[in-house]
Amino acid sequence: xxTFSEKLLELRRREGLSQExxxxxxxxxxxxxxxxxxxxxxxxxxxxxxxxxxxxxxVDYLVKDRLEELExxxxxxxxSTARLEKQVEEISQYFRGYTCFWDSKVKIFGLPLVSxxxxxxxxxxxxxxxxxGIIAIGNAAIGVVxxxxxxxxxxxIGLLSVGLLSLGCLAFGLAALGPVAMGLLAFGPVAxxxxxxxxxxxxxxxxxxxxxxxxxxxxxxxxxxKHILLWGNxxxxxxxxxxxxxxxxxxxxxxxxxxxxxxxxxx
Numbered sequence: 001x002x003t004f005s006e007k008l009l010e011l012r013r014r015e016g017l018s019q020e021x022x023x024x025x026x027x028x029x030x031x032x033x034x035x036x037x038x039x040x041x042x043x044x045x046x047x048x049x050x051x052x053x054x055x056x057x058x059v060d061y062l063v064k065d066r067l068e069e070l071e072x073x074x075x076x077x078x079x080s081t082a083r084l085e086k087q088v089e090e091i092s093q094y095f096r097g098y099t100c101f102w103d104s105k106v107k108i109f110g111l112p113l114v115s116x117x118x119x120x121x122x123x124x125x126x127x128x129x130x131x132x133g134i135i136a137i138g139n140a141a142i143g144v145v146x147x148x149x150x151x152x153x154x155x156x157i158g159l160l161s162v163g164l165l166s167l168g169c170l171a172f173g174l175a176a177l178g179p180v181a182m183g184l185l186a187f188g189p190v191a192x193x194x195x196x197x198x199x200x201x202x203x204x205x206x207x208x209x210x211x212x213x214x215x216x217x218x219x220x221x222x223x224x225x226k227h228i229l230l231w232g233n234x235x236x237x238x239x240x241x242x243x244x245x246x247x248x249x250x251x252x253x254x255x256x257x258x259x260x261x262x263x264x265x266x267x
Contacts, residue, residue, distance in 0.1 A: 004063055005039040011055045012037075026050055027105075044102060101129075101138075108134050115143065185255070187262075196255065198262040207248060209240075209262040217247045219263040229263070237264040 002010075012022050012033075019033045026033075026047055035041035043051065052059045100119075103112040115133030117140075129139070136143030136153065146153030146163065156163030156173065166173030166183065176183035179190065186193035189200045197204035200211045208215030208225070218225035219240055227247045229240070240263035244256055251259075 003039060004042065005037050007062060008051070009037045011051075011057065015055065025054060101131075103133065111143075115141075117141075196259065198259055207244065207251075207259060209259050209266075211266055217244065219243065219259075220266060231263075231266050235264050235266075237261060240264050 012019070017025075019037070020030045023030045023033045028043075028047065032041070032043075036043055048059060048062060052062060100117075102114075102116045104114040106113040112133040114135045115131040115137070117129050117131035117136075117138035119129045119139050131138030131141040131143070131146075131148065133143050135145045136151075137147045139148055140150040141148035141158070142152045144153055145155045146161070147157045149159045151158035151161045151163070151168070153163045154165065156166045156171075157168060159169045161168030161170070161178070162172045164174045166176045166178070166181075168178045169180065171178035171181045171183070171186075171188070173183045175185040176188070176191075177186075178188045181188035181190070181199070182192045184194045185196045186202075186204075187198045191197040191199035191202045191204075191210070193202070193204040193208070195204065195206045197207070197213075197215065198209045202208040202210030202213045202215070202220070204213075204215035204218075206215060207217045207219075208223075209219045211221050213220035213223045213225075215225045217227045219229045219231070219235070221231045223230055227243075229235070229243045237260045240260040241256060244251060244259060244263075
């Protein structure tokens with residue numbers, strides 16, 4: 001049985017086209033055509049339809065390995081919305097359970113502005129199923145802005161996220177926010193901050209604010225550290241601010257306000 005990549009190579013050569021010429025007709029790069037023919041990547045839905053029209057073959061022939069006979073219609077049927085919808089449905093059925101992907105044509109530093117990769121069977125994912133772009137969205141995503149179950153980026157949002165600013169169930173970053181957060185600045189039910197931490201259980205190198213807080217300067221119901229302020233019957237935000245400034249006079253004002261808010265609202 002012939003694979004899609006083998007059929008594409010055969011059809012291109014039959015028409016006497018180079019990879020670059022085929023790429024120009026489809027509005028893609030020569031590298032994309034090369035990856036299709038090597039089997040390391042697959043074209044998006046719209047490109048499969050375009051290939052079907054260009055080579056006068058059915059989409060079924062292109063994507064289904066079991067179809068070996070090349071059928072060329074004697075007369076090309078006029079394009080119609082119904083025909084396009086049928087082809088899209090055929091392709092959708094073929095790729096169901098595999099990767100649904102889309103990359104924007106706009107690129108910055110060689111990366112797509114937006115890259116989307118969703119795999120319906122995550123346990124079957126490969127490296128090529130990872131979304132990689134300026135904005136990356138998928139099961140696994142790497143980008144300046146990354147959203148996914150596993151995400152890595154400057155701004156990272158996901159179940160497991162790693163980034164300068166990280167939000168997730170398990171978050172690692174310069175600034176991390178989540179049920180379990182680890183970073184220089186960490187906020188969450190369980191917060192481990194190299195410098196600052198705020199949460200139910202907070203461990204911070206310099207300042208920790210929480211129900212249970214451990215740090216050089218600590219504010220909480222239960223607190224341990226060099227400088228301790230216990231919540232007792234309650235604290236006001238100005239009281240917490242004054243205490244933190246007393247022991248950390250150069251503390252950045254927005255961070256001071258945030259930590260003092262946590263300290264005044266421990267419940």
